[in-house]
Amino acid sequence: MTFHFRALRRTALALLLITAALPASAREFRVAVGDGAGGTQEALGLAFTAALAEKTAGAHSAKLFLNGQLGDEQDTVTAAATGTLDFSILAINNITPFSPSVGTLTLPYVILSLEEAETITQGEIGQQMVDRTVEDAGVRIIGWAYSGFRVLTNSKHPVTTVADLQDLVIRVPKNEIMIETYKSWGINPTPMAWSETFAALQQKVVDGQDNPYMTVNAMKFDEVQKYVTNIRYIFSIEPLIVSEQLFQSLSPEEQAAVSEAGKVATAASAEFLRAKEAEIKTDLQARGMEISDPADGEAEFIERATTQVWPKFYDTIGGKEVLNGVLAALGRPAVE
Ligand code: MLT
Numbered sequence: 001m002t003f004h005f006r007a008l009r010r011t012a013l014a015l016l017l018i019t020a021a022l023p024a025s026a027r028e029f030r031v032a033v034g035d036g037a038g039g040t041q042e043a044l045g046l047a048f049t050a051a052l053a054e055k056t057a058g059a060h061s062a063k064l065f066l067n068g069q070l071g072d073e074q075d076t077v078t079a080a081a082t083g084t085l086d087f088s089i090l091a092i093n094n095i096t097p098f099s100p101s102v103g104t105l106t107l108p109y110v111i112l113s114l115e116e117a118e119t120i121t122q123g124e125i126g127q128q129m130v131d132r133t134v135e136d137a138g139v140r141i142i143g144w145a146y147s148g149f150r151v152l153t154n155s156k157h158p159v160t161t162v163a164d165l166q167d168l169v170i171r172v173p174k175n176e177i178m179i180e181t182y183k184s185w186g187i188n189p190t191p192m193a194w195s196e197t198f199a200a201l202q203q204k205v206v207d208g209q210d211n212p213y214m215t216v217n218a219m220k221f222d223e224v225q226k227y228v229t230n231i232r233y234i235f236s237i238e239p240l241i242v243s244e245q246l247f248q249s250l251s252p253e254e255q256a257a258v259s260e261a262g263k264v265a266t267a268a269s270a271e272f273l274r275a276k277e278a279e280i281k282t283d284l285q286a287r288g289m290e291i292s293d294p295a296d297g298e299a300e301f302i303e304r305a306t307t308q309v310w311p312k313f314y315d316t317i318g319g320k321e322v323l324n325g326v327l328a329a330l331g332r333p334a335v336e
Contacts, residue, residue, distance in 0.1 A: 029062040029086040032070035039218030041089045044145035047268035051261035072195040081138030083245035092237045093175040098137035100316045106177045108305035111235040117146050142262030143240035145269040147212040149232040153225040154208030160295045171206040184308040212236045217280045228291045
């Protein structure tokens with residue numbers, strides 16, 4: 001009994017100290033989420049909202065707006081930078097146009113596993129990217145969702161070789177690296193906002209697109225796409241960003257609470273991917289999707305993309321040494 005009372009008193013005192021350091025005015029932050037329910041973006045967002053409420057002892061909360069309700073992913077970066085949006089969860093390729101150095105993580109075949117994604121984003125290089133994004137884009141990355149490899153889907157036929165791609169119209173994000181990657185595979189892709197993609201697939205304006213299994217499921221793409229190819233050109237990393245204006249208006253205690261909640265959410269996102277990806281892939285097959293592996297261990301896709309695309313973007317990402325820094329952190333040889 002005494003023990004319980006002491007523990008309770010300790011907890012009450014701790015909460016009092018936290019809330020004393022936080023402002024009296026409770027706020028409900030708005031979090032834009034590009035994808036629908038059931039994916040890694042939502043998993044990251046839910047973990048963040050729970051951790052934020054806990055770390056501010058209920059002083060602040062956050063509400064998720066799924067499915068691009070608060071605007072297309074690229075538009076949410078501008079909205080957060082100008083202070084009209086609080087937070088956004090979006091694919092890193094949709095931040096690259098505003099902060100080119102994060103393009104290193106979108107270069108094809110650089111990040112080759114969840115573990116590599118965690119090593120880079122949670123280490124020194126990740127911190128440098130956070131700093132650069134604040135400077136370039138006016139938004140601060142405070143958490144990372146990990147969504148798995150972007151696989152290719154289409155509605156026409158199985159694809160296992162580069163030759164199979166040639167009659168397909170493929171949607172890509174408005175991201176130069178991804179556009180050039182498809183060009184290296186011999187086709188001119190169609191750059192399109194994420195929020196328009198489902199309708200474009202449904203109306204057959206485009207035949208296919210690429211995104212991770214988690215996203216294909218969250219967006220119900222199995223309703224409009226049949227064939228999947230397990231390419232692994234980009235391991236999808238999806239940051240949680242906060243408006244830098246908002247972040248700077250917070251007290252040091254609130255900033256710490258937001259940052260810590262972001263870290264909790266990052267860990268939860270990795271756990272979600274590890275627990276759910278295989279199950280979701282099986283569900284998509286059960287719902288009629290046909291999955292193929294690229295021929296020859298993807299050799300032709302890899303060869304064309306790495307030799308033709310990497311050199312085109314050395315300057316944009318801040319120099320070849322930026323890519324070599326990432327490769328060194330992953331224990332891989334530098335490019336000459
Ligand atoms: C895109 O393809 O634009 C993004 O990867 C979509 C997403 O955020 O899931």
